[in-house]
Amino acid sequence: MKIMLLGAPGAGKGTVAKLLTALDGSIQISTGDILRAQVRAGSDLGKKAQEFMNAGDLVPDEVIMGMMEKRLQEPDCQKGFLLDGFPRTIPQAEQLKVLMEKINIDLDMVVNIDVPRDVILDRLCTRRTCNNGDCQEIYNVKSNPPKTEGICDKCGSPVIQRDDETEEAITHRLETFSEKTAPLIGYYEKEGKFINIPCTSSDDVVNAIKEKLSL
Ligand code: AMP
Numbered sequence: 001m002k003i004m005l006l007g008a009p010g011a012g013k014g015t016v017a018k019l020l021t022a023l024d025g026s027i028q029i030s031t032g033d034i035l036r037a038q039v040r041a042g043s044d045l046g047k048k049a050q051e052f053m054n055a056g057d058l059v060p061d062e063v064i065m066g067m068m069e070k071r072l073q074e075p076d077c078q079k080g081f082l083l084d085g086f087p088r089t090i091p092q093a094e095q096l097k098v099l100m101e102k103i104n105i106d107l108d109m110v111v112n113i114d115v116p117r118d119v120i121l122d123r124l125c126t127r128r129t130c131n132n133g134d135c136q137e138i139y140n141v142k143s144n145p146p147k148t149e150g151i152c153d154k155c156g157s158p159v160i161q162r163d164d165e166t167e168e169a170i171t172h173r174l175e176t177f178s179e180k181t182a183p184l185i186g187y188y189e190k191e192g193k194f195i196n197i198p199c200t201s202s203d204d205v206v207n208a209i210k211e212k213l214s215l
Pocket of ligand 1: 064
């Protein structure tokens with residue numbers, strides 16, 4: 001499947017993407033994960049991105065588009081992919097359209113995961129992430145804590161609060177979402193293949209997508 005997942009930070013795009021990969025071997029492409037890996041590696045791209053990310057700002061469109069033009073042409077994308085966190089702005093969506101025509105890719109569906117703001121805020125403030133770049137398992141201190149506090153169940157690495165998940169950065173990320181990313185909903189409604197799924201449970205979101213795709 002080739003699906004774009006839209007939704008605010010904390011709406012569950014990453015969780016839904018992971019659940020969908022298990023269905024048919026499609027891969028998750030998370031621009032946030034790619035950028036964090038570049039920051040950890042200390043690459044030029046990572047150095048450019050880090051300040052924007054820590055402040056809860058978007059990384060400039062040209063940096064993201066250069067990165068995604070390469071990523072979408074890697075061979076593993078042939079199996080299908082779930083776009084998680086990309087595009088984030090109208091210019092990214094417009095450039096993605098041109099890119100997809102150029103490399104002959106068509107999306108099956110654009111899904112907006114629609115979660116109320118109070119749920120999002122609570123989730124982001126209590127979210128914790130495995131610090132191991134190859135794992136990045138997500139926990140929640142209230143609803144899904146690791147078995148041993150601060151240690152990842154899967155790989156034993158430290159479980160941390162991301163630099164961009166302080167209350168200040170979260171508030172700013174949500175403002176950025178409303179201003180720059182939410183307009184994508186109107187854009188893709190017009191483009192077609194758009195569905196809005198108002199669900200707080202990722203399993204319910206996956207079931208709604210399966211139903212739409214007759215899986
Ligand atoms: P995420 O893990 O998707 O919440 O992304 C974490 C951070 O990475 C965001 O707050 C942005 O700073 C940056 N980022 C991720 N995806 C994009 C994108 N498509 N455009 C611009 N910045 C992005």
